[in-house]
Amino acid sequence: MKATFRTWLRDLEEAGELRRISEPVDPRAISALMAESPQAVLVARVAGYNVAHVGGLLKTRRRVALGLGVAERELGRRLLEGLEHPIPPRLVADSPAQEVVHTGDEVDLTMLPIPLLHTRDGGPYLTSGVVVARNPDGSRNAGMYRLMYRSPRETGIDLASHSDLRALAREAFDVGRPLPIAVALGVHLNEMMAAGYPLPRGVDEFGMAGGLHGEPLELVRALTVDLEVPAEAEIILEGEIVPVGWTHDEGPFGDAYWLMGDVKWNPVFRVTAITHRRDPILYTMNMPWENVWLGRPALEAMAWKALRDARIDVRAVKAGWSSVVAAIRKAAGEGKNALLALLALGAVKLAVVTDDDVDIYDQEELEWALAYRVQADRDVLVVGGARGKHLDPSTRAWELPKGALPMTAKLGIDATVPEGIPASKYEHQRYAFRGRRVDPATATTDLPTVVRRIEECVRGGPRFFLEILEALEDVPYRDVLRAWGEVRRRWALRRDREGRYLLPGSPAEP
Ligand SMILES: Cc1cc2nc3c(=O)[nH]c(=O)nc-3n(C[C@H](O)[C@H](O)[C@H](O)COP(=O)(O)O)c2cc1C
Structure with missing residues (x-):
């Protein structure tokens, strides 16, 4: 069975990592709910909306490991495998992500319960979007970008940092053109991991997603832009980045760096179509943790690769x-x-x-x-x-x-x-007699005999104190220590570099 956003939710629920709330929840309560819940939270009924909401899916390293189906320490290497063995995506004709279509005047982002997440955020944010665009040579680009709600058909898009999408937008703006994009919301972790990974321009992130899935990712043609989008997504936004340059206020947004963030100057995304499943679920990330846990495995994979190279x-x-x-x-x-x-x-x-x-x-x-x-x-x-x-x-x-x-x-x-x-x-210290049984020594032995046995032991080669104790394990501990005092009095004992004891040529004068 192919892995989708829905199977991912099911797996988390079966592992006890996702809880469902069936009572209506106001969108204003969603952020705190996600922050406070030890599990991911699925709100089946958001008050005033026909769209469910889920958040917290990636709040811990364990949950990421569950999502990728590997041990926690293997995340980076798992990503690297997907990266090094890409499987090209496959185009399909039908997609649940297009069961319901809104275009033209029907486009209205307020149909989505986009929550306000943090106290200083510039507005409600879409956080889980995989943004698809096309390179001039026809190849595909996918990355994860946050989108700030501005109006029913417009969001801000954060292109303030170095990225392929930023470069594409700049190239389009330079010739006065908009950049068509599509945003897939509610996709499997494999797609998000691949999109968040900074592959070189021209290398299809969806190939890496296929590598992670172990089979081609299914894509469907978008309806109003010349792009292909993940067919199993919950919701797709289609549209264009308007060629206004970095001129519009965007942010603050409580970001991946565990900070309130600043107002930034960014372009604007104009939405030309919204398509979705009949019963869509909007996924919002609990920041910064979900962004952190998406980013760290990617960084680990990059580090593996850089070091191997x-x-x-x-x-x-x-x-x-x-x-x-x-x-x-x-x-x-x-x-x-x-x-x-x-x-x-x-x-x-x-x-x-x-x-x-x-x-x-x-x-x-x-x-x-x-x-x-x-x-x-x-x-x-x-x-x-x-x-x-x-x-x-x-x-x-x-x-x-x-x-x-x-x-x-x-x-x-x-x-x-x-x-x-x-x-x-x-070398770290190791504990004496650790991992072996030591019975109380009961033998009664006279002091000269114990002294002689210690001397023989040390004469047999340089000895750690532990080795002397081991050689005389049948002798009560206190008797060994008394005899040791006598040995030290008699001999000017020497030490080697490791601290072992050696007998000199002859005993010291009494
Ligand atoms: C959850 C998440 C959100 C992200 N949001 C942004 C963002 O808003 N702006 C940005 O420049 N990079 C963001 N990134 C980082 C980019 O997705 C990442 O650098 C990616 O490789 C960009 O892809 P591209 O260079 O192929 O366009 C985000 C990453 C994750 C995991």
């Missing part, structure tokens, strides 16, 4: 806030090579590289490596003047002229074992 033996990757940590098995100098590869990624502001003995998913282990494998004057790279992100307040993007892009500094930390330091210096 740089011929680094990468073993684990974990993304965070504009940051990525990678565990590698390194050859000399590769800690720095890995950092250079990671910092080249547009989404990365902070990169950390560790050896693969560190569990980068464990905060204690990671901080430990940062604390004790790093000398800041040698292992930290700072690169200024790189491409930045509008959403990051520290770039002071609001001071830029309309439509301009900010720059940022990037930080890389090489937390691999520095070259020239033996690996043994970084």
Whole structure:
């Protein structure tokens, strides 16, 4: 059975991750409901609307893993598989997404229960839209873009950051043309993941979606624009980005950076058709978490790819806030090579590289490596003047002229074992006698015998104190310690580099 938005909801519900509310809910209550609910929430009846609403589908890493059908640590690699084994989409004639069609005067975005999400938002936002456009060479582009409700047939569209759609819009505007687009709302996670992944221009994101599905994604022709859209979507908006340039106010929007956001200057999307299923469900994301959990696996996949392309033996990757940590098995100098590869990624502001003995998913282990494998004057790279992100307040993007892009500094930390330091210096302590049974020792032995046995033990080779205790496990602990005192009194014991005890040539004078 093909995976669709509906099967995704069903799977979440079966896993206890989605709850249904059947009483009517006012759209004003939706945002708080999503924020407070430990599960995703499906509101079957939105008061005053014939469209249901769902949110919170991707609020946790676990839910993303459920959606993609893999373990939580495998998200990045799963995406990479889809990316590296794309399956071209397939065109179908009929689509549930076109069961109901509104064109011309019938187009009215207020039919959708688009909620106001945050206290300072510039208006209600559509957050789950996969925006489809066509490149001049005929190939397809898909990306995820937020849309701010402006009026029944217009939304703002955030094209303030570097993206293929922004470039397409600019090219169209340069020749005074609108850019036709279609927005698919309520698609499977695979489509959203692929659309959110910054594939090179000309590479079809829906091929990657097919790779993730393991079969071609079904597309249907849009009705009023020359584009194809996911046939199983809940709702499709068709229309064009109007060639007004970056002139219209858009935002603030409580964004992916866990911030209120700013007013931005952006183009406008004019809607020429709305098509949908007979019983459509509008999906809105609970920000920032759902955006975060869409973005991090993508960043992890990019990091895997960048490191492999740089011929680094990468073993684990974990993304965070504009940051990525990678565990590698390194050859000399590769800690720095890995950092250079990671910092080249547009989404990365902070990169950390560790050896693969560190569990980068464990905060204690990671901080430990940062604390004790790093000398800041040698292992930290700072690169200024790189491409930045509008959403990051520290770039002071609001001071830029309309439509301009900010720059940022990037930080890389090489937390691999520095070259020239033996690996043994970084051995974690292990607990004495752990994992084995120790019975209380009851033997009664006189002190000289115990002293002699310790001497024999140490004479047999350099010994850790543990090895002496193991050799005399039948002797009560206290007797061993007393005898040890005597051995130390008699001998000027020596230590090797690891701290093992050695007997010198002859006993010390009494
Ligand atoms: C949920 C979500 C919302 C996003 N919203 C925006 C947005 O409003 N503006 C933007 O520039 N990028 C946004 N992005 C990032 C783009 O979708 C991403 O960079 C994508 O690769 C762009 O595709 P394109 O370059 O092929 O057009 C969003 C990503 C996600 C996952």
